[in-house]
Amino acid sequence: xxxxxxxxxxxxxxxxxxxxAVFSAEMFWLYNWHIxxxxxxxxxxxxxxxxxxxxxxxxxxxxxxxxxxxxxxRLQDPIVPARDGQQLPSIEGANARQNGPEPVVIQxxxxxxxxxxxGTKRRHEASVVFELASDRLEFHRIVPLFAQEExxxxxxxxxxxxxxxxxxxxxxxxxxxxxxxRLKVRMFTSATQ
Amino acid sequence: xxxxxxxxxxxxxxxxxxxxxAQLANDAARIAAAKKALADTERKLRRIExxxxxxRARLPISAVLGKIEQFTPRDLVLSRITIDSGNFQxxxxxxxxxxxxxxxxxxxxxxxxAADASKxxxxxxxxxxxxxxxxxxxxxxxxxxxxxxRLTLSxxxxxxxxxxxxxxxxxxxxx
Numbered sequence: 351x352x353x354x355x356x357x358x359x360x361x362x363x364x365x366x367x368x369x370x371a372v373f374s375a376e377m378f379w380l381y382n383w384h385i386x387x388x389x390x391x392x393x394x395x396x397x398x399x400x401x402x403x404x405x406x407x408x409x410x411x412x413x414x415x416x417x418x419x420x421x422x423x424r425l426q427d428p429i430v431p432a433r434d435g436q437q438l439p440s441i442e443g444a445n446a447r448q449n450g451p452e453p454v455v456i457q458x459x460x461x462x463x464x465x466x467x468x469g470t471k472r473r474h475e476a477s478v479v480f481e482l483a484s485d486r487l488e489f490h491r492i493v494p495l496f497a498q499e500e501x502x503x504x505x506x507x508x509x510x511x512x513x514x515x516x517x518x519x520x521x522x523x524x525x526x527x528x529x530x531x532r533l534k535v536r537m538f539t540s541a542t543q
Numbered sequence: 544x545x546x547x548x549x550x551x552x553x554x555x556x557x558x559x560x561x562x563x564x565a566q567l568a569n570d571a572a573r574i575a576a577a578k579k580a581l582a583d584t585e586r587k588l589r590r591i592e593x594x595x596x597x598x599r600a601r602l603p604i605s606a607v608l609g610k611i612e613q614f615t616p617r618d619l620v621l622s623r624i625t626i627d628s629g630n631f632q633x634x635x636x637x638x639x640x641x642x643x644x645x646x647x648x649x650x651x652x653x654x655x656x657a658a659d660a661s662k663x664x665x666x667x668x669x670x671x672x673x674x675x676x677x678x679x680x681x682x683x684x685x686x687x688x689x690x691x692x693r694l695t696l697s698x699x700x701x702x703x704x705x706x707x708x709x710x711x712x713x714x715x716x717x718x
Binding site for chain 1: 546549550553556557560561563564567568570571574575577578581584585587588590591594597598600601603604605606608609612620621622623624625626627628633636637639640641642643644653654689
């Protein structure tokens, strides 16, 4: 039996629905907050990993800076500037050793007794080519000379080498023998830096 | 009540994570500034890395000649050494091209008094040349008073030249 003081069922249902709706909205809002916190956590983990990698790379770079600079200088210094109308800007800048019209390696070989003439370079190649010949150098002088030049220029390629004992020298001769030496060398010239 | 607890918990967690994010952002900015100071070194390193294929392809001929000199037995004499590069491959270096050799052919001719002197030279030389090297041809002609020989070896220009006594270009003692 319904008395005049008993709340009406419709009001109770409406109140219940309102409470459920408020509670659901609150849950939804909290859940979204939780999701955004999770996303923030993932971003933080990613950023921390990236920072760790960058920091490690930076530490390695700092530790190797002196060696990198030395190696760079050593590699760049002997690179031959592009010549003969090649439209290639020089990369060496102030570091270049331009003692003359010929590369330092060729100058050294010429001083040692070789005769050098410019060779034909391959098309579209950033290089200079020289053909050299000598009949004045013994084997024990040629080896250290080549070693010195190869050490001084990491881009010196000896594409062809022929060392020949003169026909007039007998095998097992105990006298110093100047060899007939012919070689073709190629050096990298860089276009850009 | 549970919702309030959850609310407080999420708020605390959110604050911690935001504080952590701010700290990480500061670290990132500090690292970026330090990296900027080392930009020139990094550029040089990239340049060196670009040049690596060219450096790897250069088999040092002086080291090969040194090994020939070292391994030549007393009962053998050389009359001719020919070294030729082959199997050229173009390498793109920024805007320029450079042909790098893939293989080196070594031909040694000479005279010997002992029967297996050239064989001994070839075997020792093969051990010093880069892995993958091989003896392509051995030719021995009987004669009086010397036997003449012709030895052909091929070696790949693969960057592994340690057998020739070559050290890495970046090694401290080579700088």
